[in-house]
Amino acid sequence: MEQRTPRVTENGNIGQVDATQVPRYGGAATFARLPRWDEVDRADVVVLGVPFDTGVSYRPGARFGPSHIRESSRLLRPYNPAQDAKPFAMQQVVDAGDIGVNPFDIAEALATIEAEATRVLDSGAQLLTLGGDHTIALPLLRAMHAKHGPIAVVHFDAHLDTWDTYFGADYTHGTPFRRASEEGLLAHDSCLHVGIRGPLYTADDLTEDGDLGFQIVHSTEMDALGAPGVIERMRARVGDRPVYVSIDIDVLDPAFAPGTGTPEAGGFTSRELLAMLRGFADVNLVGADIVEVAPAYDHAQITGIAAAHVAYELLTVMARRRSAS
Numbered sequence: 001m002e003q004r005t006p007r008v009t010e011n012g013n014i015g016q017v018d019a020t021q022v023p024r025y026g027g028a029a030t031f032a033r034l035p036r037w038d039e040v041d042r043a044d045v046v047v048l049g050v051p052f053d054t055g056v057s058y059r060p061g062a063r064f065g066p067s068h069i070r071e072s073s074r075l076l077r078p079y080n081p082a083q084d085a086k087p088f089a090m091q092q093v094v095d096a097g098d099i100g101v102n103p104f105d106i107a108e109a110l111a112t113i114e115a116e117a118t119r120v121l122d123s124g125a126q127l128l129t130l131g132g133d134h135t136i137a138l139p140l141l142r143a144m145h146a147k148h149g150p151i152a153v154v155h156f157d158a159h160l161d162t163w164d165t166y167f168g169a170d171y172t173h174g175t176p177f178r179r180a181s182e183e184g185l186l187a188h189d190s191c192l193h194v195g196i197r198g199p200l201y202t203a204d205d206l207t208e209d210g211d212l213g214f215q216i217v218h219s220t221e222m223d224a225l226g227a228p229g230v231i232e233r234m235r236a237r238v239g240d241r242p243v244y245v246s247i248d249i250d251v252l253d254p255a256f257a258p259g260t261g262t263p264e265a266g267g268f269t270s271r272e273l274l275a276m277l278r279g280f281a282d283v284n285l286v287g288a289d290i291v292e293v294a295p296a297y298d299h300a301q302i303t304g305i306a307a308a309h310v311a312y313e314l315l316t317v318m319a320r321r322r323s324a325s
């Protein structure tokens with residue numbers, strides 16, 4: 001016999017399984033224990049998993065990212081005091097599950113991801129994607145560009161991801177933003193990397209990156225700027241253009257995100273990252289992804305919890321923007 005699951009429901013928005021009635025460690029792990037897309041009749045924001053890691057250059061395992069982030073999101077509560085907002089009461093957020101993406105054929109995988117992202121955007125919902133390795137940002141940007149035109153990408157990462165090829169391959173997790181720039185998907189003078197650090201191949205990597213349309217806030221600049229200073233840089237760069245935020249979890253220091261494939265020392269704290277994300281309430285945010293969570297190298301869900309809170313902060317920003325408009 002089917003049992004009705006008690007949920008927190010406010011303003012007609014069907015929210016999380018009520019943790020005061022069903023212990024939060026029980027039941028299926030959708031993101032934040034929100035309803036699946038097929039359990040509700042409309043969605044303002046869709047959380048979508050992309051379990052794909054065929055594009056990695058070092059440690060594999062980000063294909064397990066979506067399910068790990070969901071498992072790590074069970075403790076999220078309905079009210080976000082840092083933004084004085086209830087992200088699941090102010091909008092209908094749903095979990096659309098994972099895309100069935102081909103692990104053996106990167107070109108086919110990219111086409112599938114673009115088609116599924118387009119399906120979500122065509123429904124009128126906003127998209128928050130859980131990866132997956134960083135290769136997936138390219139088809140997501142293709143879908144975003146088709147809907148919004150040139151996109152101002154704000155890219156949180158230790159790595160530039162504007163390299164050209166690896167072993168002759170064009171579509172990898174180190175190359176999505178070069179391909180996006182070549183394809184004309186980016187608002188050329190409005191893109192920004194935040195958190196870049198660590199060894200490069202050559203100094204030319206930086207000049208080529210600039211030519212592809214990016215400015216850089218290096219990880220070391222955090223000391224002088226603080227999160228408010230970085231937010232200022234970001235706002236000045238993107239203006240009122242449509243903004244897509246792509247968050248490689250390795251932007252965090254390995255102390256805060258050990259569970260990732262290409263870790264680099266000297267990164268942000270999770271507190272710094274969450275503070276910067278709150279600044280997106282003041283820009284024209286059209287979509288987001290969180291990538292490169294690889295649970296095999298995680299401990300005690302450190303990385304999964306960081307990613308879940310990053311998602312929660314972004315969903316809260318989307319909720320505030322929705323109620324302001």
Ligand SMILES: N=C(N)NCCCC(=O)O
Nearest residue numbers: 057134159173174262292
């Ligand atoms: N996108 C991530 N996480 N890493 C890119 C690393 C590219 C390299 O192996 O040089």
Ligand SMILES: [Zn+2]
Nearest residue numbers: 158159248250
């Ligand atoms: Zn990275």
Ligand SMILES: [Zn+2]
Nearest residue numbers: 134157161248
């Ligand atoms: Zn990356």
